[in-house]
Amino acid sequence: MSGRVWQVGGVAAVGGIGYYLYSAGGNPKVAEKKMEADAAKLRANMTSGMSGKGTEAQKHSEVLAADAGARLDNALKDAKQGVSKIDTKLESYRQEAEKTIEQKAHDAQVNAKHAVDSFDKNVTEAASKAKSSASGWFGGSK
Structure with missing residues (x-):
């Protein structure tokens, strides 16, 4: 696979060099200057396109971050409400259990x-x- 990549890359490089030599009329100095000019043009297009795209991408990422933050806040709020409901139910169960225990303890005490x-x-x-029986044996009255 690696050898094939080098072959394709080499063919592309030779083809590129051939194109610039042909368009320069066979003069290597002119071909080199044309290639440098095209490279500079390509670099300028890429950086100018990226600067606008970078700002756009940054704005898009800020919107996504704000949306994710809002979703996280909502999830935390929902979780806190759920915990609060659970705490309320547990407190209610504790009070009921305490009353039941007190009632059962009272009933046990009465019994x-x-x-x-x-x-x-x-x-x-x-x-x-037994006293009356014993006193009957010893001559006491009933």
Whole structure:
């Protein structure tokens, strides 16, 4: 591939030199001056075209950068709003969980008090029956 590129490039260079020699009537000095003049003209056309294109490209890139900045700002704003909504929901869930825990703790406390009261009542009744039974053995009145 590389050898072929050199061959094509060489043929193009020889063809270019041949063109300038032919148009100069075979005089190498005149051909060289014509080639230099054409190169200068080509360079001037390229730089003048690029200076206008460069400004246009710069303006276009500034517009694209501003558009990208605006899109980024909107995306950040949307993300912040999403995070804010999530924070609000999480706070709501936390408050609900706290209320539920407090309610369950209160219910457990009430049930524990009832269980203790019931146990005390049963123990007191059993102790009273045991006392009356024991006093019957030792001749006490019922």
